[in-house]
Amino acid sequence: MPKFEKMAYASSDEMIFGTAKNPVKYGRDFTVGGGYVFPELVPHPRPGTEATKKTLVKEYEKMVTDVLDRCVAIGIPGIQIELEHVYQMTRNPDWGGEIAAETKRLQEEYYRKFGLKSAIRATIADYRKPDEEDIRNSVALENMLKTFETSAAGGADNLSIESVGGKEISDYTIVRQDIRGTLFGIGVLGSRDMEFMWKKVVEIANKYGATPGGDTNCAQANVAMFMAGGYQDRSVPHTFAALTRAIAAARTLVAYEQGAKGPTKDCGYEDVIIKAITGNPISMEGKTCACAHSDLLGNLVAACCDLWSNEAVEYHDMFGGTTVAVFTEILGYDVALMNTAIEMGHAKILKELMVQSDKYRDTHGFILCPENAYEIGKAIVSNNTSYYARARAAAIKAGELMLGDSNLQMSAFEKESLQSAMRTLESLPDKEEDFISECADIYKKLIPGFTLANYGL
Amino acid sequence: MATVANYANIFVRYDLISSGEAKGAKVSSKDAALQKVLQCVLEGDSDNIEAAVNEALASKDPMTVINEGLIKGMNEVSRLWDEGVYYLPQAIVASDAMLKGLEICEKKLGKSLEKKGTVITHTAEGDIHDLGQKIVNALLRANGFEVVDLGKDVPVDEVVAAVKKYNPVMLTGTALMTTTMTAFERISNRLTKDGYATPFVCGGGAVSLEYVTGYNLGIYGKDASQAPGMASDAVNGLSWSQLREKWNS
Numbered sequence: 113m114p115k116f117e118k119m120a121y122a123s124s125d126e127m128i129f130g131t132a133k134n135p136v137k138y139g140r141d142f143t144v145g146g147g148y149v150f151p152e153l154v155p156h157p158r159p160g161t162e163a164t165k166k167t168l169v170k171e172y173e174k175m176v177t178d179v180l181d182r183c184v185a186i187g188i189p190g191i192q193i194e195l196e197h198v199y200q201m202t203r204n205p206d207w208g209g210e211i212a213a214e215t216k217r218l219q220e221e222y223y224r225k226f227g228l229k230s231a232i233r234a235t236i237a238d239y240r241k242p243d244e245e246d247i248r249n250s251v252a253l254e255n256m257l258k259t260f261e262t263s264a265a266g267g268a269d270n271l272s273i274e275s276v277g278g279k280e281i282s283d284y285t286i287v288r289q290d291i292r293g294t295l296f297g298i299g300v301l302g303s304r305d306m307e308f309m310w311k312k313v314v315e316i317a318n319k320y321g322a323t324p325g326g327d328t329n330c331a332q333a334n335v336a337m338f339m340a341g342g343y344q345d346r347s348v349p350h351t352f353a354a355l356t357r358a359i360a361a362a363r364t365l366v367a368y369e370q371g372a373k374g375p376t377k378d379c380g381y382e383d384v385i386i387k388a389i390t391g392n393p394i395s396m397e398g399k400t401c402a403c404a405h406s407d408l409l410g411n412l413v414a415a416c417c418d419l420w421s422n423e424a425v426e427y428h429d430m431f432g433g434t435t436v437a438v439f440t441e442i443l444g445y446d447v448a449l450m451n452t453a454i455e456m457g458h459a460k461i462l463k464e465l466m467v468q469s470d471k472y473r474d475t476h477g478f479i480l481c482p483e484n485a486y487e488i489g490k491a492i493v494s495n496n497t498s499y500y501a502r503a504r505a506a507a508i509k510a511g512e513l514m515l516g517d518s519n520l521q522m523s524a525f526e527k528e529s530l531q532s533a534m535r536t537l538e539s540l541p542d543k544e545e546d547f548i549s550e551c552a553d554i555y556k557k558l559i560p561g562f563t564l565a566n567y568g569l
Numbered sequence: 570m571a572t573v574a575n576y577a578n579i580f581v582r583y584d585l586i587s588s589g590e591a592k593g594a595k596v597s598s599k600d601a602a603l604q605k606v607l608q609c610v611l612e613g614d615s616d617n618i619e620a621a622v623n624e625a626l627a628s629k630d631p632m633t634v635i636n637e638g639l640i641k642g643m644n645e646v647s648r649l650w651d652e653g654v655y656y657l658p659q660a661i662v663a664s665d666a667m668l669k670g671l672e673i674c675e676k677k678l679g680k681s682l683e684k685k686g687t688v689i690t691h692t693a694e695g696d697i698h699d700l701g702q703k704i705v706n707a708l709l710r711a712n713g714f715e716v717v718d719l720g721k722d723v724p725v726d727e728v729v730a731a732v733k734k735y736n737p738v739m740l741t742g743t744a745l746m747t748t749t750m751t752a753f754e755r756i757s758n759r760l761t762k763d764g765y766a767t768p769f770v771c772g773g774g775a776v777s778l779e780y781v782t783g784y785n786l787g788i789y790g791k792d793a794s795q796a797p798g799m800a801s802d803a804v805n806g807l808s809w810s811q812l813r814e815k816w817n818s
């Protein structure tokens with residue numbers, strides 16, 4: 113059941129990069145949201161190195177060393193490294209654990225020698241298959257939980273995941289521009305699966321003294337956003353993707369209701385809304401994640417960040433060093449600029465510049481600029497009678513905002529898609545149980561393997 | 570706080586160039602019943618296609634409804650998509666409606682329409698990013714192919730066994746991770762060793778032209794919309810190397 117009833121901030125003006133209401137302290141003298149922004153670097157191993165534990169651990173050792181060396185070379189005060197598990201690291205719990213331990217060993221060495229502050233996030237791969245197995249009782253789940261444990265025991269400070277509940281529905285509905293099913297897959301099923309999953313993650317984190325970090329709607333809202341793509345893509349309407357993002361905020365919130373503390377997961381673009389509601393520190397990615405994917409809000413998305421990330425970069429040589437070192441440097445200077453603005457009392461101006469760069473570039477940036485994100489947050493907390501009600505309210509609010517600002521231009525096709533989705537959203541039942549039974553009937557017929565029992569229904 | 574007076578030097582909305590009026594469909598039928606079928610396909614209206622098809626079947630034979638209603642409509646949808654009028658969802662819901670209509674006609678015919686050929690699709694071992702594959706499935710089916718969908722995270726052994734069982738005109742693979750795409754090469758090696766020359770179209774975010782053309786049988790698929798054209802070429806007898814020559818250079 114939903115828990116948040118009010119906003120952590122009195123207005124979006126109060127929200128700013130580097131500071132959160134509830135800072136998180138962990139790792140080696142590392143505080144997130146305590147006044148300054150830090151980089152979060154995500155290295156990705158080269159293909160082939162996943163073949164054995166030995167080669168993969170070695171790969172991480174090299175990558176992490178390059179990152180820490182570059183921090184020291186150019187004076188970066190502190191850094192978080194995310195171990196975003198490739199499948200093999202979760203499939204084999206001891207691999208994930210050993211890589212966390214090796215990363216910690218290196219971070220401790222640089223802390224001792226140079227005082228470089230640091231922390232580790234481990235993001236376990238959710239490889240459950242909702243349309244093929246009992247996701248509440250499967251080998252995949254068992255391995256994932258074991259890997260959370262080995263990671264925490266190995267030295268991960270922050271435990272995170274990109275959970276996939278409801279994906280079997282949204283995979284079907286996003287490419288069909290079906291907003292009802294998307295609301296069902298993300299807002300209802302996704303939320304319910306997160307409640308199940310996060311109780312377990314929080315328990316494990318507490319057992320090992322690690323911090324339960326966060327979740328992201330990568331499996332759904334990012335699918336819609338990446339498919340919407342750039343200005344010339346015609347896979348999913350951008351307005352539809354923006355509605356999906358608003359729904360995702362209501363879903364991702366569940367992690368924090370179950371006890372996650374943040375910093376949130378970098379690819380959760382919905383996290384500005386999460387910060388507005390929870391006051392927890394957030395990790396964001398924008399222009400610096402162009403190495404992993406393109407987006408239309410590269411500056412704007414940094415406006416309220418507490419960690420600034422690159423999403424993932426594959427380990428290779430570049431003229432300026434290895435990719436992980438190069439991206440450490442790029443993130444480091446971005447963050448230095450933000451922290452300079454903070455020190456000189458210009459943070460609000462820099463925030464405004466970031467926002468104005470992208471607010472009207474595309475619908476996604478528009479709904480995620482702090483003032484609109486705040487409004488969507490308010491719609492969520494004031495409709496907290498059910499997961500469904502608040503997710504639907506978030507989408508309707510996002511739609512109203514898009515239609516209500518004449519500076520936000522849209523093609524006729526985009527506008528029609530939005531209006532059609534709004535008509536559907538408004539016609540849906542008010543009660544969650546009615547919505548669930550309506551959707552259960554429809555999607556059981558359409559989606560082979562879809563079972564309500566996976567969601568405790 | 571100051572506002573921006575002019576965004577033109579900050580970003581240009583290239584998406585709004587010539588985006589004015591949505592251009593409509595160009596096909597129609599003089600027959601009112603067939604027109605309804607056509608309309609349902611063009612609008613992706615799965616709710617009403619059943620009634621429309623049944624109405625048309627009252628006065629027409631199933632093959633006419635298929636050719637003059639369902640397939641004609643779907644061809645127009647493909648054109649609208651190619652020209653950028655329709656987005657992917659319009660193409661997919663149209664194909665859903667078309668397939669639903671087809672099923673009714675086939676029942677009346679008493680047999681299934683002969684498929685153009687069988688294609689096996691899968692997502693690589695260890696990889697659950699299967700959205701690209703699902704789009705490929707939908708587009709192949711819409712174009713009259715039989716699809717054997719092996720699903721996601723499919724072990725190499727299973728893929729090889731399926732090829733031996735169905736002997737498809739084409740095999741496809743999707744991988745979004747560089748650490749899982751390596752399964753493709755193993756599949757290729759196994760098939761080649763056992764004497765199979767099945768064209769193996771590989772796509773997905775992680776894979777590249779360079780990687781896929783580095784092993785036998787491999788043809789790089791950049792966009793799901795290419796899959797039906799490639800499968801047609803395979804049916805028409807193009808070998809994997811001819812397919813590679815045509816689509817990858």
Ligand code: B12
Pocket residue numbers: 156196197198199235236237238239273274275276279283330331332334335338339404405423424425695696697698699700701702704705741742743744745746747748770771772773774775789790791792793794795796
């Ligand atoms: C959505 C997503 C997810 C979703 C997947 C949902 C789903 N149903 O697929 C979820 C959340 C489950 C997920 C999980 C993970 N993900 Co992920 N994910 C993505 C994301 C954001 C988008 C992928 C997507 O759906 N694209 C849209 C589809 C339609 O595109 P597509 O499949 O490529 O298909 C197009 C073409 O390639 C082509 N095509 C595809 N197949 C074929 C076949 C043929 C025959 C043809 C002709 C064409 C063709 O046609 C399509 C377009 O028409 C990407 C980011 C990115 N830059 O791609 C990361 C990404 C792929 N993920 C990544 C990672 C690391 C993971 C995880 C390991 C993370 C973790 N620790 O949890 C897990 C993986 C677990 C596992 N075992 O697989 C990395 C992979 C890095 C790499 N290259 O190795 C990426 C690149 C993100 C990053 N970190 O940079 N992810």
